[in-house]
Amino acid sequence: MEKQYQNIHQKLIDLCREGNQKAQFQLYKLYYRSMYSVSLRIVNDDAEAEDVMQEAFLKAFKKMDTYKGEVSFGAWLKKIVVNSSLDHLKKKRAQLVEMDESVNALPEENEAPGEVDVAQIQKAIRSLPDGYRTVLSLYLIEGYDHDEISQILGVSNSASRTQYSRAKNKLRELLKEKKIFLYN
Known part of the structure:
Protein backbone atom coordinates (compact mmCIF):
# COMPACT_ATOMS: atom_id res chain seq x y z
CA MET A 1 0.00 0.00 0.00
CA GLU A 2 1.39 3.40 -1.00
CA LYS A 3 2.09 5.97 1.64
CA GLN A 4 -0.33 8.89 1.72
CA TYR A 5 1.10 12.40 1.79
CA GLN A 6 -0.18 14.49 4.71
CA ASN A 7 -1.49 17.73 3.17
CA ILE A 8 -1.87 20.71 5.46
CA HIS A 9 -4.91 21.74 3.41
CA GLN A 10 -6.56 18.30 3.32
CA LYS A 11 -9.95 19.65 4.48
CA LEU A 12 -9.97 22.12 1.56
CA ILE A 13 -8.98 19.36 -0.85
CA ASP A 14 -11.80 17.15 0.41
CA LEU A 15 -14.31 19.99 0.06
CA CYS A 16 -13.05 20.67 -3.47
CA ARG A 17 -13.65 17.03 -4.34
CA GLU A 18 -17.28 17.63 -3.33
CA GLY A 19 -17.45 20.62 -5.69
CA ASN A 20 -17.43 23.30 -2.97
CA GLN A 21 -16.66 26.53 -4.84
CA LYS A 22 -15.62 28.46 -1.73
CA ALA A 23 -13.03 25.77 -0.97
CA GLN A 24 -11.86 25.89 -4.60
CA PHE A 25 -11.38 29.64 -4.35
CA GLN A 26 -9.46 29.28 -1.07
CA LEU A 27 -7.19 26.63 -2.62
CA TYR A 28 -6.74 28.85 -5.66
CA LYS A 29 -5.67 31.77 -3.44
CA LEU A 30 -3.13 29.54 -1.69
CA TYR A 31 -1.44 28.35 -4.90
CA TYR A 32 -2.08 30.87 -7.68
CA ARG A 33 1.10 32.94 -7.24
CA SER A 34 3.48 30.00 -7.32
CA MET A 35 1.61 28.31 -10.18
CA TYR A 36 1.57 31.55 -12.16
CA SER A 37 5.36 31.79 -11.74
CA VAL A 38 5.79 28.22 -12.98
CA SER A 39 3.70 28.93 -16.06
CA LEU A 40 5.37 32.29 -16.74
CA ARG A 41 8.83 30.70 -16.76
CA ILE A 42 7.65 28.31 -19.46
CA VAL A 43 5.33 30.38 -21.68
CA ASN A 44 7.26 33.63 -21.23
CA ASP A 45 4.25 35.96 -21.48
CA ASP A 46 2.29 37.48 -18.58
CA ALA A 47 -1.18 37.26 -20.09
CA GLU A 48 -0.64 33.80 -21.56
CA ALA A 49 0.76 32.53 -18.25
CA GLU A 50 -2.33 33.86 -16.48
CA ASP A 51 -4.62 32.10 -18.98
CA VAL A 52 -2.68 28.84 -18.79
CA MET A 53 -2.70 28.93 -15.00
CA GLN A 54 -6.47 29.54 -14.91
CA GLU A 55 -7.07 26.63 -17.29
CA ALA A 56 -4.77 24.41 -15.22
CA PHE A 57 -6.75 25.16 -12.08
CA LEU A 58 -9.99 24.32 -13.88
CA LYS A 59 -8.46 21.01 -15.03
CA ALA A 60 -7.28 20.29 -11.50
CA PHE A 61 -10.69 20.96 -9.97
CA LYS A 62 -12.37 18.75 -12.58
CA LYS A 63 -9.85 15.95 -12.00
CA MET A 64 -9.68 16.28 -8.22
CA ASP A 65 -10.80 12.66 -7.87
CA THR A 66 -7.57 11.55 -9.59
CA TYR A 67 -5.44 13.12 -6.85
CA LYS A 68 -4.44 10.12 -4.73
CA GLY A 69 -2.32 11.88 -2.12
CA GLU A 70 0.92 10.11 -3.11
CA VAL A 71 2.64 13.51 -3.44
CA SER A 72 1.79 16.91 -2.04
CA PHE A 73 -1.18 18.66 -3.59
CA GLY A 74 1.17 21.45 -4.71
CA ALA A 75 3.39 18.99 -6.59
CA TRP A 76 0.34 17.41 -8.24
CA LEU A 77 -1.00 20.83 -9.26
CA LYS A 78 2.43 21.96 -10.46
CA LYS A 79 2.60 18.99 -12.82
CA ILE A 80 -0.76 20.01 -14.30
CA VAL A 81 0.47 23.60 -14.71
CA VAL A 82 3.74 22.47 -16.33
CA ASN A 83 1.90 20.17 -18.75
CA SER A 84 -0.68 22.86 -19.56
CA SER A 85 2.12 25.37 -20.18
CA LEU A 86 3.95 22.95 -22.47
CA ASP A 87 0.72 22.18 -24.35
CA HIS A 88 0.20 25.91 -24.79
CA LEU A 89 3.70 26.29 -26.25
CA LYS A 90 3.08 23.41 -28.67
CA LYS A 91 -0.17 25.01 -29.86
CA LYS A 92 1.51 28.39 -30.17
CA ARG A 93 4.38 26.93 -32.21
CA ALA A 94 1.92 25.27 -34.54
CA GLN A 95 0.23 28.64 -35.16
CA LEU A 96 3.25 30.90 -35.47
CA VAL A 97 5.67 31.37 -38.30
CA GLU A 98 9.30 31.47 -37.23
CA MET A 99 10.11 34.97 -36.07
CA ASP A 100 13.30 36.82 -36.78
CA GLU A 101 15.82 36.36 -33.96
CA SER A 102 16.31 40.10 -33.81
CA VAL A 103 12.91 40.32 -32.09
CA ASN A 104 14.40 38.49 -29.13
CA ALA A 105 17.53 40.64 -28.95
CA LEU A 106 18.18 42.25 -25.61
CA PRO A 107 17.87 46.05 -25.66
CA GLU A 108 20.95 48.08 -24.82
CA GLU A 109 20.86 49.77 -21.45
Missing part, protein backbone atom coordinates in the same frame (compact mmCIF):
# COMPACT_ATOMS: atom_id res chain seq x y z
CA ASN A 110 23.21 52.14 -19.69
CA GLU A 111 24.77 50.24 -16.85
CA ALA A 112 28.13 49.47 -15.34
CA PRO A 113 29.91 46.56 -17.06
CA GLY A 114 30.12 43.40 -15.00
CA GLU A 115 27.32 44.42 -12.64
CA VAL A 116 25.12 41.43 -11.83
CA ASP A 117 21.50 42.40 -12.25
CA VAL A 118 18.89 39.72 -11.56
CA ALA A 119 16.43 41.46 -13.88
CA GLN A 120 18.94 41.23 -16.75
CA ILE A 121 19.51 37.54 -16.06
CA GLN A 122 15.75 36.94 -16.08
CA LYS A 123 15.46 38.95 -19.30
CA ALA A 124 18.24 36.86 -20.86
CA ILE A 125 16.48 33.64 -19.82
CA ARG A 126 13.22 34.91 -21.32
CA SER A 127 15.04 35.65 -24.58
CA LEU A 128 16.19 32.04 -24.97
CA PRO A 129 14.40 29.94 -27.59
CA ASP A 130 11.37 28.08 -26.19
CA GLY A 131 13.07 24.68 -26.03
CA TYR A 132 16.14 26.01 -24.24
CA ARG A 133 14.11 28.15 -21.84
CA THR A 134 11.74 25.29 -21.04
CA VAL A 135 14.44 22.73 -20.22
CA LEU A 136 16.50 25.29 -18.29
CA SER A 137 13.45 26.35 -16.25
CA LEU A 138 12.30 22.80 -15.57
CA TYR A 139 15.79 21.74 -14.46
CA LEU A 140 17.16 24.76 -12.61
CA ILE A 141 14.07 26.47 -11.32
CA GLU A 142 11.43 23.76 -10.98
CA GLY A 143 13.90 21.09 -9.81
CA TYR A 144 13.00 18.30 -12.23
CA ASP A 145 15.77 15.85 -13.16
CA HIS A 146 16.53 14.89 -16.76
CA ASP A 147 14.54 11.64 -16.52
CA GLU A 148 11.45 13.60 -15.47
CA ILE A 149 12.05 16.29 -18.10
CA SER A 150 12.44 13.66 -20.82
CA GLN A 151 9.08 12.13 -19.79
CA ILE A 152 7.32 15.51 -19.59
CA LEU A 153 8.63 16.69 -22.96
CA GLY A 154 8.53 13.31 -24.69
CA VAL A 155 12.22 13.38 -25.58
CA SER A 156 15.16 11.17 -24.68
CA ASN A 157 17.19 11.75 -21.55
CA SER A 158 20.20 12.66 -23.67
CA ALA A 159 18.12 15.19 -25.64
CA SER A 160 17.11 16.83 -22.35
CA ARG A 161 20.74 16.98 -21.23
CA THR A 162 21.84 18.37 -24.60
CA GLN A 163 19.13 21.06 -24.60
CA TYR A 164 20.09 21.99 -21.04
CA SER A 165 23.77 22.23 -21.94
CA ARG A 166 23.02 24.33 -25.02
CA ALA A 167 20.68 26.55 -23.00
CA LYS A 168 23.38 27.19 -20.39
CA ASN A 169 25.90 28.01 -23.12
CA LYS A 170 23.48 30.33 -24.91
CA LEU A 171 22.62 32.04 -21.62
CA ARG A 172 26.32 32.52 -20.83
CA GLU A 173 26.81 33.97 -24.32
CA LEU A 174 23.92 36.41 -23.86
CA LEU A 175 25.17 37.48 -20.46
CA LYS A 176 28.72 37.84 -21.73
CA GLU A 177 27.46 40.17 -24.47
CA LYS A 178 25.90 42.28 -21.72
CA LYS A 179 29.17 42.04 -19.74
CA ILE A 180 27.50 40.12 -16.93
CA PHE A 181 29.78 37.35 -15.77
CA LEU A 182 28.50 34.49 -13.68
CA TYR A 183 30.67 32.05 -11.83
CA ASN A 184 30.44 28.35 -12.67
Whole structure:
Protein backbone atom coordinates (compact mmCIF):
# COMPACT_ATOMS: atom_id res chain seq x y z
CA MET A 1 0.00 0.00 0.00
CA GLU A 2 1.39 3.40 -1.00
CA LYS A 3 2.09 5.97 1.64
CA GLN A 4 -0.33 8.89 1.72
CA TYR A 5 1.10 12.40 1.79
CA GLN A 6 -0.18 14.49 4.71
CA ASN A 7 -1.49 17.73 3.17
CA ILE A 8 -1.87 20.71 5.46
CA HIS A 9 -4.91 21.74 3.41
CA GLN A 10 -6.56 18.30 3.32
CA LYS A 11 -9.95 19.65 4.48
CA LEU A 12 -9.97 22.12 1.56
CA ILE A 13 -8.98 19.36 -0.85
CA ASP A 14 -11.80 17.15 0.41
CA LEU A 15 -14.31 19.99 0.06
CA CYS A 16 -13.05 20.67 -3.47
CA ARG A 17 -13.65 17.03 -4.34
CA GLU A 18 -17.28 17.63 -3.33
CA GLY A 19 -17.45 20.62 -5.69
CA ASN A 20 -17.43 23.30 -2.97
CA GLN A 21 -16.66 26.53 -4.84
CA LYS A 22 -15.62 28.46 -1.73
CA ALA A 23 -13.03 25.77 -0.97
CA GLN A 24 -11.86 25.89 -4.60
CA PHE A 25 -11.38 29.64 -4.35
CA GLN A 26 -9.46 29.28 -1.07
CA LEU A 27 -7.19 26.63 -2.62
CA TYR A 28 -6.74 28.85 -5.66
CA LYS A 29 -5.67 31.77 -3.44
CA LEU A 30 -3.13 29.54 -1.69
CA TYR A 31 -1.44 28.35 -4.90
CA TYR A 32 -2.08 30.87 -7.68
CA ARG A 33 1.10 32.94 -7.24
CA SER A 34 3.48 30.00 -7.32
CA MET A 35 1.61 28.31 -10.18
CA TYR A 36 1.57 31.55 -12.16
CA SER A 37 5.36 31.79 -11.74
CA VAL A 38 5.79 28.22 -12.98
CA SER A 39 3.70 28.93 -16.06
CA LEU A 40 5.37 32.29 -16.74
CA ARG A 41 8.83 30.70 -16.76
CA ILE A 42 7.65 28.31 -19.46
CA VAL A 43 5.33 30.38 -21.68
CA ASN A 44 7.26 33.63 -21.23
CA ASP A 45 4.25 35.96 -21.48
CA ASP A 46 2.29 37.48 -18.58
CA ALA A 47 -1.18 37.26 -20.09
CA GLU A 48 -0.64 33.80 -21.56
CA ALA A 49 0.76 32.53 -18.25
CA GLU A 50 -2.33 33.86 -16.48
CA ASP A 51 -4.62 32.10 -18.98
CA VAL A 52 -2.68 28.84 -18.79
CA MET A 53 -2.70 28.93 -15.00
CA GLN A 54 -6.47 29.54 -14.91
CA GLU A 55 -7.07 26.63 -17.29
CA ALA A 56 -4.77 24.41 -15.22
CA PHE A 57 -6.75 25.16 -12.08
CA LEU A 58 -9.99 24.32 -13.88
CA LYS A 59 -8.46 21.01 -15.03
CA ALA A 60 -7.28 20.29 -11.50
CA PHE A 61 -10.69 20.96 -9.97
CA LYS A 62 -12.37 18.75 -12.58
CA LYS A 63 -9.85 15.95 -12.00
CA MET A 64 -9.68 16.28 -8.22
CA ASP A 65 -10.80 12.66 -7.87
CA THR A 66 -7.57 11.55 -9.59
CA TYR A 67 -5.44 13.12 -6.85
CA LYS A 68 -4.44 10.12 -4.73
CA GLY A 69 -2.32 11.88 -2.12
CA GLU A 70 0.92 10.11 -3.11
CA VAL A 71 2.64 13.51 -3.44
CA SER A 72 1.79 16.91 -2.04
CA PHE A 73 -1.18 18.66 -3.59
CA GLY A 74 1.17 21.45 -4.71
CA ALA A 75 3.39 18.99 -6.59
CA TRP A 76 0.34 17.41 -8.24
CA LEU A 77 -1.00 20.83 -9.26
CA LYS A 78 2.43 21.96 -10.46
CA LYS A 79 2.60 18.99 -12.82
CA ILE A 80 -0.76 20.01 -14.30
CA VAL A 81 0.47 23.60 -14.71
CA VAL A 82 3.74 22.47 -16.33
CA ASN A 83 1.90 20.17 -18.75
CA SER A 84 -0.68 22.86 -19.56
CA SER A 85 2.12 25.37 -20.18
CA LEU A 86 3.95 22.95 -22.47
CA ASP A 87 0.72 22.18 -24.35
CA HIS A 88 0.20 25.91 -24.79
CA LEU A 89 3.70 26.29 -26.25
CA LYS A 90 3.08 23.41 -28.67
CA LYS A 91 -0.17 25.01 -29.86
CA LYS A 92 1.51 28.39 -30.17
CA ARG A 93 4.38 26.93 -32.21
CA ALA A 94 1.92 25.27 -34.54
CA GLN A 95 0.23 28.64 -35.16
CA LEU A 96 3.25 30.90 -35.47
CA VAL A 97 5.67 31.37 -38.30
CA GLU A 98 9.30 31.47 -37.23
CA MET A 99 10.11 34.97 -36.07
CA ASP A 100 13.30 36.82 -36.78
CA GLU A 101 15.82 36.36 -33.96
CA SER A 102 16.31 40.10 -33.81
CA VAL A 103 12.91 40.32 -32.09
CA ASN A 104 14.40 38.49 -29.13
CA ALA A 105 17.53 40.64 -28.95
CA LEU A 106 18.18 42.25 -25.61
CA PRO A 107 17.87 46.05 -25.66
CA GLU A 108 20.95 48.08 -24.82
CA GLU A 109 20.86 49.77 -21.45
CA ASN A 110 23.21 52.14 -19.69
CA GLU A 111 24.77 50.24 -16.85
CA ALA A 112 28.13 49.47 -15.34
CA PRO A 113 29.91 46.56 -17.06
CA GLY A 114 30.12 43.40 -15.00
CA GLU A 115 27.32 44.42 -12.64
CA VAL A 116 25.12 41.43 -11.83
CA ASP A 117 21.50 42.40 -12.25
CA VAL A 118 18.89 39.72 -11.56
CA ALA A 119 16.43 41.46 -13.88
CA GLN A 120 18.94 41.23 -16.75
CA ILE A 121 19.51 37.54 -16.06
CA GLN A 122 15.75 36.94 -16.08
CA LYS A 123 15.46 38.95 -19.30
CA ALA A 124 18.24 36.86 -20.86
CA ILE A 125 16.48 33.64 -19.82
CA ARG A 126 13.22 34.91 -21.32
CA SER A 127 15.04 35.65 -24.58
CA LEU A 128 16.19 32.04 -24.97
CA PRO A 129 14.40 29.94 -27.59
CA ASP A 130 11.37 28.08 -26.19
CA GLY A 131 13.07 24.68 -26.03
CA TYR A 132 16.14 26.01 -24.24
CA ARG A 133 14.11 28.15 -21.84
CA THR A 134 11.74 25.29 -21.04
CA VAL A 135 14.44 22.73 -20.22
CA LEU A 136 16.50 25.29 -18.29
CA SER A 137 13.45 26.35 -16.25
CA LEU A 138 12.30 22.80 -15.57
CA TYR A 139 15.79 21.74 -14.46
CA LEU A 140 17.16 24.76 -12.61
CA ILE A 141 14.07 26.47 -11.32
CA GLU A 142 11.43 23.76 -10.98
CA GLY A 143 13.90 21.09 -9.81
CA TYR A 144 13.00 18.30 -12.23
CA ASP A 145 15.77 15.85 -13.16
CA HIS A 146 16.53 14.89 -16.76
CA ASP A 147 14.54 11.64 -16.52
CA GLU A 148 11.45 13.60 -15.47
CA ILE A 149 12.05 16.29 -18.10
CA SER A 150 12.44 13.66 -20.82
CA GLN A 151 9.08 12.13 -19.79
CA ILE A 152 7.32 15.51 -19.59
CA LEU A 153 8.63 16.69 -22.96
CA GLY A 154 8.53 13.31 -24.69
CA VAL A 155 12.22 13.38 -25.58
CA SER A 156 15.16 11.17 -24.68
CA ASN A 157 17.19 11.75 -21.55
CA SER A 158 20.20 12.66 -23.67
CA ALA A 159 18.12 15.19 -25.64
CA SER A 160 17.11 16.83 -22.35
CA ARG A 161 20.74 16.98 -21.23
CA THR A 162 21.84 18.37 -24.60
CA GLN A 163 19.13 21.06 -24.60
CA TYR A 164 20.09 21.99 -21.04
CA SER A 165 23.77 22.23 -21.94
CA ARG A 166 23.02 24.33 -25.02
CA ALA A 167 20.68 26.55 -23.00
CA LYS A 168 23.38 27.19 -20.39
CA ASN A 169 25.90 28.01 -23.12
CA LYS A 170 23.48 30.33 -24.91
CA LEU A 171 22.62 32.04 -21.62
CA ARG A 172 26.32 32.52 -20.83
CA GLU A 173 26.81 33.97 -24.32
CA LEU A 174 23.92 36.41 -23.86
CA LEU A 175 25.17 37.48 -20.46
CA LYS A 176 28.72 37.84 -21.73
CA GLU A 177 27.46 40.17 -24.47
CA LYS A 178 25.90 42.28 -21.72
CA LYS A 179 29.17 42.04 -19.74
CA ILE A 180 27.50 40.12 -16.93
CA PHE A 181 29.78 37.35 -15.77
CA LEU A 182 28.50 34.49 -13.68
CA TYR A 183 30.67 32.05 -11.83
CA ASN A 184 30.44 28.35 -12.67
